[in-house]
Amino acid sequence: MRFIIETKKSKDEILQIIRDNTYIRTSVFGFSEGNTYFEGKVCENSFKICRCIQYRNSFLPLIIGTIEANEYGSTINIRMRMAIPVIVFLVIWFIGVLVGCLIVPFAGFPMPTALVPYIMLVFGILLAIIPNKIEAKKAREKLEELLK
Secondary structure, eight states, X not given: OEEEXXXXXXXXXXXXXXXXXXXXXXXXXXXXXXSOSEEEEEOSXXXXXXXXXXXXXXXXXXXXXXXXXXXXXXEEEEEEEOOHHHHHHHHHHHHHHXXXXXXXXXXXXXXXXXXXXXXXXXXXXXXXXXXXXXXXXXXXXXXXXXXO
16 A cells, blocks of 8 residues: 655654654564554654554554655655565465365365365455555554644
């Protein structure tokens, strides 16, 4: 998912707002401290963050943003995507399920068993889309609230 936030704030103000709301993780297993909404890293013109949660969610989107100053304020270009290991897992999952969907019609399985790969395909699509969209919406709303 890609979107743009236009704001009247300067680039430095935006970076400070993001820094104030981002926990810089110091260990792989650590949880965020304080009441920050995001965790990740903030650089000079960009940031790479994700929402802080106290549980495991593989579909939590990674938020990659770049900030460009313009005459009216700033433009923040934001791209959200799943983590690379999750993408790799889903590709392997879908390849296996698609192979199963192609083989089942020719293998002569009885009817309830023949539907399993198709159910797995629908389940995989829903699993890849719905949790990610929900989390992306939460993150987008918070970013727009902070940066507008």
